[in-house]
Amino acid sequence: MNWKLPAIAVALAAGLGLAVIAANTADGQEETLAGAGERVRALPQSRGDMQLSFAPVVREAAPAVVNVYSRRFVADRNPFAGDPMFERFFGPQAPRQREVQSLGSGVIVDEAGLIVTNNHVVAGAQELRVVLYDRRELEAEILLADERTDLAVLRVVADEPLPVLPFDLTGSAEVGDLVLAIGNPFGVGQTVTSGIVSALARTDVGITDYAFFIQTDAAINPGNSGGALVSMNGELLGINTAIFSRSGGSQGIGFAIPAEMVRSVVQAATNGGELVRPWLGARLQPVTSDIALSMGFDRPRGVLVSDVYPGGPADSARLRQGDIILSVDGVDVNNEAAVRFRFATRTIGEESQVRLMRDGQERTVTVLAEAPPGEREGERLVLSGRNPFSGAELVQLSPAFNDANGIDPFLEGLIVTGVQRRSAAEFYGFQPGDRVLSVNRRSVRDLAEIELELERSDNAREWPVEIERRGERFARTLRL
Incomplete structure (x- = not known):
């Protein structure tokens, strides 16, 4: 066999992660072939290789x-506002509106x-305001903003179809893959870094509730937030969100x-703007x-x-x-965050295959993606009457x-979400976040039960109460 693969093809194959092997030709020269086998590193052999x-x-x-x-505009309050001596000479100080700008x-x-974006x-x-690649400026509106995933979906109106970056949903990304980060760091204009x-699957970062990040060493700086992490296929691998840095600049951990x-957040934005995340219904x-x-x-x-929610x-x-x-x-999966992420990316009604170990045997079960039961806003009630809870707003947990609201999904009962000023509830020290466990030594699990108990004890002078506050x-x- 007396043929030779161009050196540029060899370098390109190596750059794309293809396997490369070496072979000897009839004239004794060493050839490099793309195929299965051990990878060989080689110096560029031509100007084309260098380009x-x-x-x-x-x-x-x-x-x-x-x-x-x-x-956005924020109130810039004078630090001396309200000071009698200062206002005696300069008069009352009304807050001034200060403009705050940010870029991403x-x-x-x-x-x-x-x-x-983020x-x-x-x-x-x-x-x-959104500035396109061709320098057009368009007004934008927010369709959906989700603080827990740190993602937002905007909409602009253009006279013609806009260029699109397709999602990379293959799940084939591996540590060591080449990637590009594209964004607008420090407002200098669009910048590409490699x-x-x-x-993969970084979960102990503490940035969002659904932490499951791709980590990259491509230079990411302030202003890159919301930009694209692009695979070598030219597809969207992820949205650049945060960096670890002591100086505020890139240190190679993004x-x-x-x-x-x-994609799941975009689908929610296009299907009415409500993001409903499926849940597993199990404590892990x-x-x-x-x-x-x-x-x-x-x-x-x-x-x-460790626990399974009944009917979940x-x-x-x-x-x-x-x-x-x-x-x-x-x-x-090796932690709860990874499981939650996998289910959070499913849409309601989809099925997931869960492989598990039970009694030393592996088996696979099918889990249907369902929305957690109950109301997201919660059923609320402001209590009144002659009792220590008068003026407290309660919500029934679900x-x-x-x-x-970032609460343990298994937690049941009633929680205080607000306390009116100068009310009995404020006087007796109830605080938002308190979970009411019992009143007059009777457990109260829903709004109907606490209403009944308050009505039953309307003339009582002593009220034994049990609450849970910050886990205690x-x-x-x-006593009234």
């Missing part, structure tokens, strides 16, 4: 990345004008929200070394089911306390309300 570039990917992706400018980036995901880029904005995927979560905990040893594992793996999706799928969840839809229980007898 390999990300430009083709950038040309396709960059027009779909926009700059987002937000403006966004990604066009629908040619009709849907743009995804919630913190547009939070509180009274005016939003790097690799440093880690985080992006995966495209699966971005990490598998420690001791648990792994008792289960016969050679190492900690999976997530332990996990209960319907016959998950049991003590099961070890190993994977969801073929993706290994999985839907708890999920929307307190029992007191209140």
Whole structure:
């Protein structure tokens, strides 16, 4: 065989992660072939090798990345306002309105004008402006803003279809893959940086409630928030969201929200603007070394089911306390955040395949994605009458309300959400967040029960009350 593959093809194959092997030709020269085998690193052999570039990917992706400018007005209160001596000489000081501007980036995901960015880029904005790749400026409105995922969906109206960056939903990203970050750092204009995927499924970051980030070392700086993390296929791998930095600049540790979560938020925005996240209906905990040893594992793996909500999706799928969840839809999971992320990216009615370990045997069950039961806003009641709770606003807990407010979904009962000024509830020290457990030594689990108990004891002078505050229980007898 006396043929030779061009060196540029070899370098390109290596750059794209293809396997490369070496072979000997008849004349004794070493050849490099693209195929299966051991990878070989080689120096560039020609000018063409030196000119390999990300430009083709950038040309396709960059027009779909926009700059987002937000403006809001805040009251700038004089620190001496209210001081009698100061106001005697200068008169009353009314708060002045101060303009606050912020900048970020966004990604066009629908040619009709849907743009995804970070919630913190547009939070509180009274005016939003989007600057397209071709320098056109368009007014934008917020369709959906979700603080818990730090994502927001904007809409602009253009005279023609806009360029779109498609989602990469293959789930094939691996640590070491080349990626590009496109955004508007420091407001200097659209900028492209390159790097690799440093880690996948980062959950212990503490940025959002649904923490499950792609980590990259591509340079990300203030202003990049809401911009695109782009794969070598020219698709949206994630939305750049945050960095770890002591100086405020890039130190090679950036985080992006995966495209699966971005797509679910976009779908919610286009289906009425309400984001309903499915839930599993199970309380989970990490598998420690001791648990792994008792289960016969050679190492900690999976997530332990410690409790199952009656009638929830996990209960319907016959998950049991003590099961070890190993994977969801073929993706290994090792903590609760990973499981919550997998279910949060499903739409209501979809099915997920959950592989688990039970009694030393692996099995797979089908779990239907369902919305948590109850009302997201919660059923509220302001109490009145001759009792210590008069003036307190109570809400009946439910999985839907708890999920929307970051409360344990399994928690039941009544919680104080507000206390009126100069009311009996304020006098007796009730605070928002208190969970009412019992009144007059009778447990109260819903609004009807506490109303009945207050009516029954209307003329009482002593009120034994038990509440839970920040995880601690307190029992007191209140006297009128």
